[in-house]
Amino acid sequence: xxxxxxxxxxxxxxxxxxxxxxxxxxxxxxxxxxxxxxxxxxxxxxxxxxxxxxxxxxxxxxxxxxxxxxxxxxxxxxxxxxxxxxxxxxxxxxxxxxxxxxxxxxxxxxxxxxxxxxxxxxxxxxxxxxxxxxxxxxxxxxxxxxxxxxxxxxxxxxxxxxxxxx
Numbered sequence: 052x053x054x055x056x057x058x059x060x061x062x063x064x065x066x067x068x069x070x071x072x073x074x075x076x077x078x079x080x081x082x083x084x085x086x087x088x089x090x091x092x093x094x095x096x097x098x099x100x101x102x103x104x105x106x107x108x109x110x111x112x113x114x115x116x117x118x119x120x121x122x123x124x125x126x127x128x129x130x131x132x133x134x135x136x137x138x139x140x141x142x143x144x145x146x147x148x149x150x151x152x153x154x155x156x157x158x159x160x161x162x163x164x165x166x167x168x169x170x171x172x173x174x175x176x177x178x179x180x181x182x183x184x185x186x187x188x189x190x191x192x193x194x195x196x197x198x199x200x201x202x203x204x205x206x207x208x209x210x211x212x213x214x215x216x217x
Contacts, residue, residue, distance in 0.1 A: 071127035074120065074142060081141035088173060091141025095148025096166055100157075107154035114149035118197055121146040126189025136184065136192050147173060147196030151203040161207070164217075168203035177202075 068079060077094050081087045102110040121142040128140050151169045155161050172180070173196060180202075183194035211217045 069128070069131055071124050072131060074124040075128035075140040077141050077145065081139035087138055087141050088144050089170060091144030092148050092166060092170055092173070094141070095145035096152065096162060098145065099149055099152040100162075102149075103152065103155060103157045110149075111153050114146070114153060117142075117149050118146045118193060121193045122189035124189070125192040129189070129192060135187075140192060143193045143196040144173065146193055147200035150197050150200030152200075153204060155204070155207075165203050165207050168206050169200055172199035172202050172206075 068076065073079065076082060077091060080090055080094065083090050099110070099114075102113055125140045125142055129135060129137055132139075148166070148169060151165050152162070155165055176195065176199070180195045180198050183198055184191050186194055
């Protein structure tokens with residue numbers, strides 16, 4: 052069967068990454084042993100810095116496109132790894148930070164505050180965020196982080212609107 056192609060599957064313990072795992076783990080950076088979610092959040096913040104100069108409509112469009120890619124890549128990577136929400140999949144944190152930073156002023160103070168709020172909401176998962184994880188597949192992996200990002204951004208906006216010293 053010389054001309055026949057076979058589909059290769061990547062095993063969970065394999066050092067090689069499929070295309071979906073490469074994207075979902077941010078080039079393998081999600082495999083760091085300590086705090087991969089924080090690594091993903093830092094990557095997300097770094098990727099969003101240039102978008103802050105373009106204005107919120109373009110930033111929002113890019114964040115929505117990233118969310119769509121994240122749903123597909125994380126769903127495929129999770130299926131390949133045989134886990135519902137693998138810790139090495141960090142594209143969900145990257146997408147969540149993309150949402151958290153929409154319409155944010157380009158100031159380190161604001162960036163740091165939204166980053167910390169996002170990490171807090173991503174780790175603590177206040178209601179109803181845990182329900183979003185039950186959606187299953189890539190949507191369930193990404194939805195709670197996108198909601199945590201939106202919650203972080205809205206929380207920071209409300210704090211600034213109501214407290215003059217922020």
